[in-house]
Amino acid sequence: MKKLILALVAVLSIAASASAFAPKSTALNEAAPRKLVPRKVVEPTDLPRHFRGDTIEVEFSLDAAGRPRHIEITSRVDAVVRERIVKAVSQWEFDPAAVTAGTRYTLPLEVRMPAA
Secondary structure (H helix, E strand, C coil): CCCCEEEECCCCCCCCCCCCECECCCCCCCCCCCCECEEECCCCCCCCHHHCCCEEEEEEEECCCCCEEEEEECCCCCHHHHHHHHHHHCCCEECHHHCCCCCEEEEEEEEECCCC
16 A cells, blocks of 8 residues: 655645745735755655645744744644644754744645655
């Protein structure tokens, strides 16, 4: 059986190894936020097949070391899926030099099938 994976979804493109996403802007006059690229991504395991093709939104902040904190799933998913995604995203790492500690980020994740 093929395993489902999550892909990072960027606004204009989807790339497996260099996926990018932008922080959620909270101020109307704020300059366009810089895109962040995770340097370590851990995929969630054993997601139910019926989520294939769905986009699941994840919100989190980053600490000064570039580790996700205060992770929330804003899409409607069951408790098992929520737990698996939070566990995976909590292991991600971002470049600390590119991080604004405490800023909230929104990340859409698309559930896909891996290449055979």
